Amino acid sequence: MRYGETGYFLEIDLSTGNIEKVESDPKWLELYVGGQGTADRILWDWVPPEVEPFSPENLLIFSAGLFCGTPIPGANRTIVNTFSPQTNLHAHTMMGSYFGPEMKFAGYDKIIFKGKADRLVYIVIYNDKVEIRDASHLKGLGTYETQEVLKKELGGRFQIAAIGPAGENRVFYASVDHSHASAARGAGAVMGDKGIKAIAIRGTKDLYVANAEKVFELGNRLRKEIAENPYVGDWMAVDEDDSFHHDNFAWGNARVRRKGYWTPEIQERFTKIKYEHLDRQTGCFNCPKRCHNVISWPGRKRFSYKCFGKDTYHMAAFQELDFSYEILGIAQNLGLDSYTTPQVIAFALELYDAGILTDNDLPGMPKDIKGRFFYFLDKIVKREGIGDVLADGVYWAARKIGRGAEAYDHNTTKKFEQVPIKLGKLNPPYFLMIATGEKMNITQIEGSFPQDPLPTREEREKFVREWVAAKDERFKKWFLEWEKRERVTIEMACAITEWNEAMHYIDDATGLCGFVSSFRGQFGGKTVYHIHNIPHFITLVTGVEFDEEKLWTVYKRNRNLVRALNVRRGMRREDEKPPEDHWAVRNHEYEQILLDCYYEYQGWTKEGIPTVETLKKLGLDFVAEDFLKRGILTGDDEVPNVYEKYKDKYPWGI
Amino acid sequence: MFTKSTKISTPGESKKGECDMEGEKTKKRIKEIRFDMDKCNGCRSCEIVCSQIHASPKYSSVNPAKARIRVIIDEFADNYIAIRAGQYTEAECNARNSFTIRGREFGTCEFCPASCPSRDAFKDPESGLPFKCDGCEGEDTDTPWCVRECHSGALTYVEKEVEEEPKKTDELSVSVLSLLRRHGIEKVVDTIAKVAKEL
Numbered sequence: 001m002r003y004g005e006t007g008y009f010l011e012i013d014l015s016t017g018n019i020e021k022v023e024s025d026p027k028w029l030e031l032y033v034g035g036q037g038t039a040d041r042i043l044w045d046w047v048p049p050e051v052e053p054f055s056p057e058n059l060l061i062f063s064a065g066l067f068c069g070t071p072i073p074g075a076n077r078t079i080v081n082t083f084s085p086q087t088n089l090h091a092h093t094m095m096g097s098y099f100g101p102e103m104k105f106a107g108y109d110k111i112i113f114k115g116k117a118d119r120l121v122y123i124v125i126y127n128d129k130v131e132i133r134d135a136s137h138l139k140g141l142g143t144y145e146t147q148e149v150l151k152k153e154l155g156g157r158f159q160i161a162a163i164g165p166a167g168e169n170r171v172f173y174a175s176v177d178h179s180h181a182s183a184a185r186g187a188g189a190v191m192g193d194k195g196i197k198a199i200a201i202r203g204t205k206d207l208y209v210a211n212a213e214k215v216f217e218l219g220n221r222l223r224k225e226i227a228e229n230p231y232v233g234d235w236m237a238v239d240e241d242d243s244f245h246h247d248n249f250a251w252g253n254a255r256v257r258r259k260g261y262w263t264p265e266i267q268e269r270f271t272k273i274k275y276e277h278l279d280r281q282t283g284c285f286n287c288p289k290r291c292h293n294v295i296s297w298p299g300r301k302r303f304s305y306k307c308f309g310k311d312t313y314h315m316a317a318f319q320e321l322d323f324s325y326e327i328l329g330i331a332q333n334l335g336l337d338s339y340t341t342p343q344v345i346a347f348a349l350e351l352y353d354a355g356i357l358t359d360n361d362l363p364g365m366p367k368d369i370k371g372r373f374f375y376f377l378d379k380i381v382k383r384e385g386i387g388d389v390l391a392d393g394v395y396w397a398a399r400k401i402g403r404g405a406e407a408y409d410h411n412t413t414k415k416f417e418q419v420p421i422k423l424g425k426l427n428p429p430y431f432l433m434i435a436t437g438e439k440m441n442i443t444q445i446e447g448s449f450p451q452d453p454l455p456t457r458e459e460r461e462k463f464v465r466e467w468v469a470a471k472d473e474r475f476k477k478w479f480l481e482w483e484k485r486e487r488v489t490i491e492m493a494c495a496i497t498e499w500n501e502a503m504h505y506i507d508d509a510t511g512l513c514g515f516v517s518s519f520r521g522q523f524g525g526k527t528v529y530h531i532h533n534i535p536h537f538i539t540l541v542t543g544v545e546f547d548e549e550k551l552w553t554v555y556k557r558n559r560n561l562v563r564a565l566n567v568r569r570g571m572r573r574e575d576e577k578p579p580e581d582h583w584a585v586r587n588h589e590y591e592q593i594l595l596d597c598y599y600e601y602q603g604w605t606k607e608g609i610p611t612v613e614t615l616k617k618l619g620l621d622f623v624a625e626d627f628l629k630r631g632i633l634t635g636d637d638e639v640p641n642v643y644e645k646y647k648d649k650y651p652w653g654i
Numbered sequence: 655m656f657t658k659s660t661k662i663s664t665p666g667e668s669k670k671g672e673c674d675m676e677g678e679k680t681k682k683r684i685k686e687i688r689f690d691m692d693k694c695n696g697c698r699s700c701e702i703v704c705s706q707i708h709a710s711p712k713y714s715s716v717n718p719a720k721a722r723i724r725v726i727i728d729e730f731a732d733n734y735i736a737i738r739a740g741q742y743t744e745a746e747c748n749a750r751n752s753f754t755i756r757g758r759e760f761g762t763c764e765f766c767p768a769s770c771p772s773r774d775a776f777k778d779p780e781s782g783l784p785f786k787c788d789g790c791e792g793e794d795t796d797t798p799w800c801v802r803e804c805h806s807g808a809l810t811y812v813e814k815e816v817e818e819e820p821k822k823t824d825e826l827s828v829s830v831l832s833l834l835r836r837h838g839i840e841k842v843v844d845t846i847a848k849v850a851k852e853l
Contacts, residue, residue: 069716070716071702071703071706071716073699098698105716105717105718105719144730147729147730148730151728156726156727156728156764157719179729180729203719204717204719204720204779205717205719205779206709206714206715206716206717206720207715207716207717208714208715209714209715209716212706212709212711212712212713212714212715213712213713215713216703216706216713219702219703219706220703220802220803223699223803223805224805227805279732280692280695280732280734281695282695282696282729282734283695283696283697283806284697285697285698286697286698286699286702287697288695288697288699288805288806289695290695290806294729294732296732301730302729302730302731302732
């Protein structure tokens with residue numbers, strides 16, 4: 001009997017049509033917990049580094065987190081992993097709403113796709129009955145339209161994940177969409193390459209938990225706690241003051257910071273537009289929060305967004321909220337990611353202004369900015385003309401266009417568009433998070449330690465007194481003494497970076513949403529889930545003993561496995577750098593020592609490769625052996641050995 | 655706004671109406687679960703907790719397909735409608751119910767609370783046996799669990815006073831009742847059986 005997890009993976013080979021239900025190894029729960037943790041083990045075992053992302057040998061794995069479908073509220077993430085065509089590295093992406101829990105009720109912890117279909121197909125899963133069906137009637141339909149058609153065809157209780165035309169045409173930043181949730185960063189393109197238009201799933205099986213009565217009480221208690229806790233969920237769903245993004249983030253092609261843009265008049269105008277078109281605010285499965293704003297805009301499909309998702313388009317186009325509303329319903333239905341797409345379009349428009357792209361490259365482009373955004377959406381999704389180049393993202397497009405376009409690719413790291421933030425002085429933990437993070441988006445890395453210090457000692461003392469989530473006493477001491485954002489020691493920067501990352505890795509294994517866990521500690525510190533209570537909840541749900549130390553080791557194992565996957569595909573130190581203009585004031589010497597120190601802190605070599613000792617300590621002997629066999633490690637490899645010398649140093653030269 | 659309210663069985667809380675030949679109207683206090691679709695956030699906690707309560711052994715599993723309440727969600731039409739399992743009907747109805755929600759008519763049985771042969775809603779997915787919401791009767795709670803766990807305020811449990819139409823007692827019933835009181839059930843039944851043979 002398995003508790004919390006179903007104990008089965010569904011493996012679908014699209015090339016042969018072979019479908020198998022495979023029992024998973026119960027030991028993997030203790031080693032990786034589940035979700036992305038176990039998916040990465042499968043990627044390691046099955047996908048050698050030579051495999052191209054658009055190859056039948058690449059896998060596309062949908063994982064329901066360990067807690068998905070159990071009574072633990074706020075756990076509903078479906079984590080989608082593959083190798084991304086944009087970065088040629090591990091792709092981490094996920095979506096909320098109902099899909100992951102439904103997988104569990106159908107009896108699967110994972111759906112693993114391999115091979116390629118010879119035509120466009122969709123997959124129908126009803127418990128043990130699994131079919132690969134011809135999807136001719138869905139070809140070219142949007143993500144929302146596909147879901148509507150399939151719900152009509154199969155019944156409203158099916159949960160559907162679909163790609164739009166962007167995914168079908170393998171736009172690198174195409175998303176997989178389900179209900180009011182979306183998974184981007186490579187998943188849609190690979191799904192399209194495999195010929196999967198949609199996955200429809202319905203489950204009617206029991207999902208068991210170990211300590212039934214305790215978990216019942218726990219679920220009810222936590223649900224209430226989440227509902228009443230203003231520090232979790234998306235506060236931006238209700239707070240209409242969005243000066244945070246508009247004044248601090250960069251507009252256009254991540255270029256212009258407009259300090260003082262936000263005024264009471266703007267707020268009044270935006271609030272009016274929002275509430276005149278807001279149908280409802282929704283949550284995900286088993287979560288009382290209301291993070292999704294569901295909007296009806298004339299002539300558009302109903303769409304939803306959360307947090308910064310409402311700003312990306314209008315800030316890229318120097319417009320107002322109405323423009324985002326005008327375009328989101330179309331762009332999301334096409335299956336385009338709302339973070340990358342606006343940046344790609346703004347990049348193309350900069351190239352046009354600079355004369356690098358000319359009217360010859362852009363036949364029929366309208367004169368007005370709004371019209372131009374729609375023009376590019378159309379070109380990109382169809383991979384038509386310049387759209388075919390832009391569909392690969394800014395990094396690749398700049399290199400294909402040439403003629404100096406590379407200089408306009410100023411906001412990518414590891415070939416991936418970063419959140420458009422341009423600040424003054426270098427922030428050490430953020431340098432480390434952006435440089436060494438492998439989830440490609442800072443929102444998936446930051447989150448446990450506050451972004452900024454509190455102004456007075458009294459406020460800091462109050463914060464620390466109530467800071468249950470703090471990993472250990474060190475963080476409390478540091479926070480009490482912390483007065484200026486960039487004034488952190490190297491030891492602090494390393495520990496903060498690791499704790500922030502760790503909580504995301506734990507969420508990606510358990511299926512907990514970052515808004516009730518890993519992401520939300522940075523604003524207020526009062527997350528419902530943290531390192532002190534999650535292990536106990538795993539024990540109650542699964543019946544397998546977990547404590548903090550064991551869960552922390554799982555984080556380290558899962559984190560090093562991702563690094564190993566990427567190192568095996570060629571990622572090295574030279575790839576680990578935030579955009580040059582992310583901060584105006586920087587110091588190269590300090591940054592490189594900081595990076596050395598973090599590598600050492602993690603047990604990695606000067607090239608950022610986990611040492612044999614590090615790997616063996618985590619039980620990743622098979623990785624160590626592979627690295628030695630491939631010559632990635634020699635066996636004598638050492639960490640940089642500078643940490644002790646520098647750990648107490650504050651930043652210099654900035 | 656679409657508000658659906660259904661009476662649930664709360665015998666202990668109602669004043670039992672005294673019926674008499676005159677047929678006077680009586681008042682009765684009942685509690686009902688109400689649903690306000692405008693407040694629903696689609697979290698389906700009601701389904702989760704209902705399936706836990708009715709799991710065997712109790713609390714041992716989650717399975718929304720076994721819940722006595724289901725939230726019918728159509729994100730793209732912005733419909734969020736909770737339906738509780740009603741009576742089992744042996745036959746399909748031939749005149750399907752129609753529902754008007756925000757001015758839009760639905761000629762579908764999707765929103766019908768009955769467990770009936772034409773669909774799998776409100777039936778045990780394994781045995782096919784029908785489910786009916788019991789209002790958490792027998793549970794140590796004043797409020798049904800689905801309402802308790804609905805933090806959006808979409809489900810509420812409200813008490814109200816209703817007038818009850820008196821049950822009219824016909825003449826024959828009055829006669830039988832008086833015979834029963836005088837001779838007892840056994841004797842009356844035996845006599846009716848004996849007399850019936852002579853017909």
